[in-house]
Amino acid sequence: MRVRAFIVACFVLTSCDDHIIGEAGAEIVSGENVYDSNWAGVELLFVDYCDVCHSDGGSGGFDLHTTIAAELNGGDPYYVVPGDASGSAVWQAMTGTGALSTMPPTGVLETELIAHVEEWINDGAPQ
Numbered sequence: 064m065r066v067r068a069f070i071v072a073c074f075v076l077t078s079c080d081d082h083i084i085g086e087a088g089a090e091i092v093s094g095e096n097v098y099d100s101n102w103a104g105v106e107l108l109f110v111d112y113c114d115v116c117h118s119d120g121g122s123g124g125f126d127l128h129t130t131i132a133a134e135l136n137g138g139d140p141y142y143v144v145p146g147d148a149s150g151s152a153v154w155q156a157m158t159g160t161g162a163l164s165t166m167p168p169t170g171v172l173e174t175e176l177i178a179h180v181e182e183w184i185n186d187g188a189p190q
């Protein structure tokens with residue numbers, strides 16, 4: 064169903080080659096990157112925009128991947144609270160809301176990238 068929604072969105076937007084703004088639950092394409100609406104897709108987004116600091120041993124102080132994966136597999140939800148984007152540290156940092164520093168520190172990402180993470184969390188953070 065999600066693939067079909069994405070294809071419909073492509074027709075509606077008439078162009079599929081760049082910058083498709085996904086509807087809820089659909090994958091998004093930003094430049095050459097395709098981010099699915101599951102953990103693998105969101106993780107790829109983090110690889111592209113966060114890993115320079117948040118991979119193992121980076122200046123961000125923690126590895127987003129192992130930390131979030133551990134949370135999704137039964138740890139205490141903090142970075143990602145399934146079903147509650149605004150209560151999730153990752154979303155707060157990406158939107159610059161709450162007490163956390165804005166992430167990435169160089170400035171917030173494009174709206175559709177933030178919305179993709181937000182929808183994934185609000186959909187229950189499916190793996």
Ligand code: HEC
Pocket residue numbers: 109112113114115116117122123124142152153156157163164166167168169172
């Ligand atoms: C240029 C380096 C850099 C990039 C890129 C970056 N971060 Fe960070 N991040 C940091 C540093 C340094 C800290 C710790 C200090 C602070 O909070 O300002 C941090 C802290 C955080 C925190 C707060 C942790 C806490 O609970 O205090 C979150 C959440 C976070 N980053 C998420 C992200 C996400 C998501 C991305 C990508 C969209 C990202 N960061 C990209 C450097 C970076």
